[in-house]
Amino acid sequence: MATSLRNIIVVGGSYVGVATTQGLANILPSTHRVLLIEPHSHFHHLFAFPRFSILPTHEHKAFIPYTGTFAAAPDPERHHVVKARVSALYKDRVVLDRDWQGIREIPFDYLVVATGTRLRAPGTMQDDEKPLSVKYLQAYQQRLKDAKSVAIIGGGAVGVQMATDLEEIYPDKDVTLIHSRNQLMPVYHEKLDEIIKARFQELGIKVVLGSRVNIPDDDFQQDNISGKPITLSLQNGSTLQADVVITATGQTPNNQFLSTLSASSEDSLINPANGFIRVRPTLQFKDPAYPNLYAVGDIADSGAHKAARPGSFQAQVLVKNILDMVEGREPAGEIVVAPAAIHLSLGLSKNLFFYNPDKSKGETEPSVVHKDDGKTDMGIDGVWSRRGVTVQSDAEYHL
Numbered sequence: 335m336a337t338s339l340r341n342i343i344v345v346g347g348s349y350v351g352v353a354t355t356q357g358l359a360n361i362l363p364s365t366h367r368v369l370l371i372e373p374h375s376h377f378h379h380l381f382a383f384p385r386f387s388i389l390p391t392h393e394h395k396a397f398i399p400y401t402g403t404f405a406a407a408p409d410p411e412r413h414h415v416v417k418a419r420v421s422a423l424y425k426d427r428v429v430l431d432r433d434w435q436g437i438r439e440i441p442f443d444y445l446v447v448a449t450g451t452r453l454r455a456p457g458t459m460q461d462d463e464k465p466l467s468v469k470y471l472q473a474y475q476q477r478l479k480d481a482k483s484v485a486i487i488g489g490g491a492v493g494v495q496m497a498t499d500l501e502e503i504y505p506d507k508d509v510t511l512i513h514s515r516n517q518l519m520p521v522y523h524e525k526l527d528e529i530i531k532a533r534f535q536e537l538g539i540k541v542v543l544g545s546r547v548n549i550p551d552d553d554f555q556q557d558n559i560s561g562k563p564i565t566l567s568l569q570n571g572s573t574l575q576a577d578v579v580i581t582a583t584g585q586t587p588n589n590q591f592l593s594t595l596s597a598s599s600e601d602s603l604i605n606p607a608n609g610f611i612r613v614r615p616t617l618q619f620k621d622p623a624y625p626n627l628y629a630v631g632d633i634a635d636s637g638a639h640k641a642a643r644p645g646s647f648q649a650q651v652l653v654k655n656i657l658d659m660v661e662g663r664e665p666a667g668e669i670v671v672a673p674a675a676i677h678l679s680l681g682l683s684k685n686l687f688f689y690n691p692d693k694s695k696g697e698t699e700p701s702v703v704h705k706d707d708g709k710t711d712m713g714i715d716g717v718w719s720r721r722g723v724t725v726q727s728d729a730e731y732h733l
Contacts, residue, residue, distance in 0.1 A: 346371075352377065387475060
């Protein structure tokens, strides 16, 4: 469909991608429009997936329509959510995996990569459509309900949250968390490890530390589906058995469509050590051939902690930088990398805010705020409202 509007494309419609999209739509001149390219039919509220894969009746609420994305923009009709996947990226255009408004290639002036990372299911859904993802979570809930014993591989936030939720919802289950290191959530100050282990002891969660699990290629999925007990072998030679195994390890960068870009020099686009996009402090690609390409959030090799909160601050810097370029100026904003922080649930109501010490300020101890105000559904109604979708009845959560 022909248009005289100049395109600014954001690839990836998760937390940081939507924040970037909305920020741009709010300030761009009338000569430009924002196209958010996202294959999912709905916004995926990833933070709810660990709980909603255990707790029934709320799973459909984790998928929110994109209809409210531009609700607060001065001219919402100018901008669009493009339901597609980017199959190829070039300096001035993207190629989609399906037609959108009769075209498959879209030119752009500026592009932002906000594709983040993939977690192992149920941390990430395997399907793009809401009904299929809802059915997946329902089936996962049933497998966990039927199991007498559950093993969780990985001592990061997802593993910790699922372990505590499981033991609260099903206190008679035998829950074991296995982690390759001796410290849980090692990105954070060791005080968080102490807090989590104390909570595990309180709930009766077993912990196996200091050895990796030999994970097969099929990631235990077939055994999980069949309902047969699964024997886990650890690299230290020990074994343990569980009815269901949850793999909560690692993140895989969504960088596959970057293979069509030519790097100016070896490793100038992607950091081979982690797969993330090399960026300048302005969040422009570090490769000098692509000053009009940006990366933000988890996909950016910015040095910042991989989480939504630092990503949202990055989005604010990026939006101003793109406006600078649209108006003929050099981008001046640079991100500030703050110490890692997290809002972590430790069961249905217990949660905490944990902030690593800021060594630049001479801090040596973390800041911890303990709370006991968590909601069973994690306050999902507020999440819908912040996404620009007003819900008048429970039936509308199925939209």
